[in-house]
Structures are given as structure tokens and as C-alpha cells.
Amino acid sequence: MNIALFGYGKMGRMIEQIALNRGHQIVAKIDVDTTEIDFSKMDVAIDFSMPNAAYGNIKQCIAHKVPIISGTTGWLKDYDNAVAYCNEKKGAFIYASNYSLGVNIFFELNAYLAKMMQHLDQYKVRMEETHHTQKLDAPSGTAITLAEGILANSNYKNWSLDQGNDNELVITAKRENDVPGTHVVEYNSNVDNIEIKHTAHNREGFALGAVIASEWIIGKTGVFSMRDVLNLG
Ligand SMILES: NC(=O)C1=CN([C@@H]2O[C@H](COP(=O)(O)OP(=O)(O)OC[C@H]3O[C@@H](n4cnc5c(N)ncnc54)[C@H](OP(=O)(O)O)[C@@H]3O)[C@@H](O)[C@H]2O)C=CC1
Numbered sequence: 001m002n003i004a005l006f007g008y009g010k011m012g013r014m015i016e017q018i019a020l021n022r023g024h025q026i027v028a029k030i031d032v033d034t035t036e037i038d039f040s041k042m043d044v045a046i047d048f049s050m051p052n053a054a055y056g057n058i059k060q061c062i063a064h065k066v067p068i069i070s071g072t073t074g075w076l077k078d079y080d081n082a083v084a085y086c087n088e089k090k091g092a093f094i095y096a097s098n099y100s101l102g103v104n105i106f107f108e109l110n111a112y113l114a115k116m117m118q119h120l121d122q123y124k125v126r127m128e129e130t131h132h133t134q135k136l137d138a139p140s141g142t143a144i145t146l147a148e149g150i151l152a153n154s155n156y157k158n159w160s161l162d163q164g165n166d167n168e169l170v171i172t173a174k175r176e177n178d179v180p181g182t183h184v185v186e187y188n189s190n191v192d193n194i195e196i197k198h199t200a201h202n203r204e205g206f207a208l209g210a211v212i213a214s215e216w217i218i219g220k221t222g223v224f225s226m227r228d229v230l231n232l233g
């Protein structure tokens with residue numbers, strides 16, 4: 001398969017290694033300085049770029065009928081427009097805040113736990129995410145997906161970053177050197193805590209998931225998620 005990489009930073013390089021190991025070719029590496037892009041040889045594009053670049057990259061790929069796997073976070077104000085554009089053009093598009101198998105299982109576990117805790121008012125939920133200091137967005141895309149999983153299954157109405165009122169799910173974002181990504185969801189009562197935690201040891205899981213998603217999307221039309229790719233129901 002011919003893969004184009006939009007963004008050739010920490011993730012772009014890791015995806016390149018995994019894609020080559022799985023027998024694919026990298027036919028383009030598009031970065032902030034790229035002026036001309038040849039879409040003709042691309043079977044699929046994978047975007048791990050920057051929040052201000054992702055939506056433009058996605059639209060260009062859809063316009064050129066190249067299926068697009070988007071991993072960039074921090075651009076979600078344009079997500080509904082991207083979905084509408086993909087449907088209008090009959091393109092193929094996946095966005096996932098996190099492509100790793102482990103985190104996608106963690107998302108399911110989080111929603112299930114939230115449902116069980118829904119009427120247990122003695123517990124208050126909080127979340128924490130920790131990432132490397134180069135990360136541009138906060139909270140992480142993964143934390144937002146986790147928060148959405150809790151909001152859909154609880155009486156909380158909104159999430160908020162770092163502080164909030166009693167009706168808000170507070171997400172604390174920490175930045176520390178070299179942390180690939182750690183997410184904690186914690187339910188606290190006066191007598192105990194229940195905590196679920198996912199710790200990425202490196203970026204391989206994110207990159208492998210993105211390559212698997214790009215293999216999966218070939219020949220399909222529509223807007224999909226990692227739940228579809230991993231057949232999680
Ligand atoms: N969904 C998931 O599973 C995961 C998502 N991410 C997300 O992926 C994104 C990238 O992460 P990471 O690789 O660590 O970040 P890096 O900063 O290491 O890489 C981003 C790259 O994008 C390039 N870039 C900037 N503007 C454009 C543009 N217009 N078109 C194409 N490329 C551009 C940058 O170039 P330059 O440096 O020259 O500006 C840089 O090489 C982040 O949003 C992060 O949150 C990360 C890990 C997993």
C-alpha cells in the first residue's frame with residue numbers, strides 16, 4: 001500500500017517504521033514547508049501534524065479522493081465540518097484521539113464503569129492526563145474522549161480543564177519530560193477510591209493502530225471510528 005504521511009515528526013517517523021515493517025511504501029512526507037503535493041500515487045494518507053493544520057490536510061485528501069486517517073488532536077471544533085465534507089464528497093475518513101488498542105479497550109471500560117457509577121452519588125469523578133512538554137493541546141484528545149464517555153453515562157453536564165464547579169467533570173493536565181501519554185479516571189468517596197489507568201510506554205501502539213486503520217479503510221466510503229476498525233461493537 002502507498003502511504004502518504006502528513007506530519008513527519010515524532011509520530012510520522014514511528015508510523016514510517018511500522019508501515020515499512022508491514023510491507024507498505026511511504027510515497028510522500030508532507031511537512032509545514034511542503035509547497036506541492038502529488039496525490040496521484042497515494043492509496044491512503046495518515047495525518048499526525050498540528051492542530052492548526054489537520055483540518056486543511058483532511059479536506060485536501062478528501063477532495064483528491066484519498067482515504068484519510070487523522071490522529072492529530074486539538075482541531076475538533078472543525079470535526080463536524082470534516083464529517084459533512086467527507087459525506088458530501090463520498091470520501092473515507094477516520095479520526096481517533098488515540099489509535100492504540102489498549103486505549104480503545106480503556107475507552108470501553110471507562111464507559112462501562114461510568115454507567116455503573118451513575119447513581120452512586122457518594123463518589124465524585126475526576127480525571128488526570130500526563131504528557132511530554134512539547135504537547136500543544138490540553139486536555140489531550142484522549143482525555144476528551146474519556147470525558148465524553150463519562151458525560152454520556154452520568155449526570156455531569158460538561159468537563160472543564162483544571163478547575164470547575166460540582167456539576168463539571170474536572171480534567172487535570174500535567175506536562176512532564178518524555179511522557180508518551182498517561183490517563184487516569186478516578187472515583188473518590190469518603191471511604192475509598194476506584195481508579196482506572198492507562199500508561200503508554202512508548203508511541204508504538206499509537207502508530208501501529210494508525211497503520212492498521214489505514215489498511216482497514218481501503219475500498220471503504222464513509223466516516224468511521226476505531227470502534228469500527230477494531231470491531232468493538
Ligand atoms: N491519535 C493518536 O493516537 C495520537 C495523536 N497524537 C497527536 O498527533 C499530533 C502530532 O504528534 P507528534 O508527532 O508527537 O508531534 P510533532 O510535533 O513531533 O510532529 C508534528 C509534525 O507536523 C508538522 N507540521 C506542521 N504543520 C504541518 C502542516 N501544515 N502539514 C503537515 N505537517 C505539518 C511539523 O513540522 P515542523 O516541526 O516543521 O513544524 C512536525 O514535523 C499531535 O496533535 C498529537 O496530539 C500523537 C500521538 C498519538
Ligand SMILES: O=C(O)C1=N[C@H](C(=O)O)C[C@H](O)C1
Nearest residue numbers: 073097135140141142180181
Ligand atoms: O501528543 C501526544 O503525544 C499524544 N496525543 C494524543 C492525545 O492528545 O490524546 C494521544 C496520546 O495520548 C499521545
